[in-house]
Amino acid sequence: MLNKLIRLTGQNTIFPFYHTVSDVASAHIKHLYQSKKILDFEKDLDFLLSHYRPMDLADVISYINNGKKTEKPGFFLTFDDGLSEVYNHICPMLYRKGIPAAVFFNSAFVDNKGLFYRYKASILIEKLSESPHLVKNNAVVRWAGGKNKISDIKNTILNIRYAGTAELDSLAEILHVSFNDYLQKTKPYMTLDQISSIVQQGFYAGGHSIDHPEYYNLSQVEQLRQTNESIQYITDRHLSSEKLFAFPFSDTGVQSTFFTSAKIDLSFGTAGLKNDPIRHHLQRIPMEKGELSAKKLIINQYLYYILKSFFDKNTIRR
Ligand SMILES: [Zn+2]
Incomplete structure (x- = not known):
């Protein structure tokens, strides 16, 4: 079924994103959304690996340079908010399975100096x-x-x-x-040392704003400050040579002029399986929807994509 949907839509490259995995829900997350259990997350990964090849950053950049097209189906994984479970559980599992990934950090929260x-x-x-x-x-x-x-x-x-x-x-x-x-006590966030250690293992690091505001409520000047400072936090510490960024919440309310002014090489939104006319901006699929498996979530995204194609609603307009 999935292979047919990939062929039918021509959408053979996907960008699933998560925040964390946990067998016991933490107080800071449990009333917001349901994160996946570690075993369910591993099942998600095995499902992705059975239909798509894992892409690294170079693959993503050549996908963009090729007009957002590739021959083989691929996926690039990302994680928002820089949570400690990424260091403790996710990165070791990805490393074992040979899956590259990028992690996005709020500069004010690294080392548990502040809380979203x-x-x-x-x-x-x-x-x-x-x-x-x-x-x-x-x-x-x-x-x-x-x-x-x-x-x-x-x-x-x-x-x-x-x-x-x-x-x-x-x-x-x-x-x-x-x-x-x-x-x-809880240390929900990764420390700078932990970020350095996953970067040494080959994972990528990027910015996710200073302290996670809704961009649609900010002036463009403030959107740019939140963006550039969080990326600079990473590049100043030599944690990435590319300027990577994931929008906090979503890129709703962000004008196209933002993308020409921001100091970004590659950025990510959260709008699901959608085409984005901004060349270096990619839309990602949220993967934490209750108990839904990657298989169900991704098939739903393709079905929704097909439905929206009748209304010409698959391309973002700004
Ligand atoms: Zn976030």
Whole structure:
């Protein structure tokens, strides 16, 4: 079935992306999305290997130089957010199987120096789930604008965006949650030494913005600062000779003029199986959708691609 879909759509090169793998859901992720179990992730890899050849960065660059075309079906794997499981579980497995990959880092979070605001949200929800009596606490109810049901407060927390990070910090104070303690105890992110060590093994490193804002809420000046500084963090430390970048969340709200101004050699979005008219920008397939296997997710992407082709919706417009 998949081989037929590849032939029918002509889309023989795919860019699946993940964040992490884990057999036990961590507090900073469990209320945001379901990551794959280690064994399920390995099954994903074996499925990919049975239909596509693993590409390295040179293959991706020649794919771009060839007008985003190759002869043989291929896949290039990437991982966003620079999480420690990538170092502990993913890279050793990829190394064993001979699969190249790129990892994208938020420069403010490397070495556990800071925490993504969405992870803060998940940690706060976990605290309220563990101690539900806190939901009736006056200060919490006040913080939530009068809401006192756990589901309503959870939604309030999850609806906060980057610009509202201070509101999460103030709820943390009310709940006696210390994000610094969490960072030191759990160490969700890779350290600079760990990044150096995977780069020495042949993995690629790139930027993922300074601290993971939604780009559609930023001015282009700020989009460029977030982008260039996070890439420079990597290149200044000789962790990559290519300027690689993956957009945080998505590239929604990013104008084509951004791509001519940004100091990027190669960048990645999250729009799924789509054609992108920007020459050095590639769209990736999100692979963490509940229990769905790589096989199901990728077949769905092809079927959706075929459906959208009737409406001419497979090419991104900016
Ligand atoms: Zn991210």
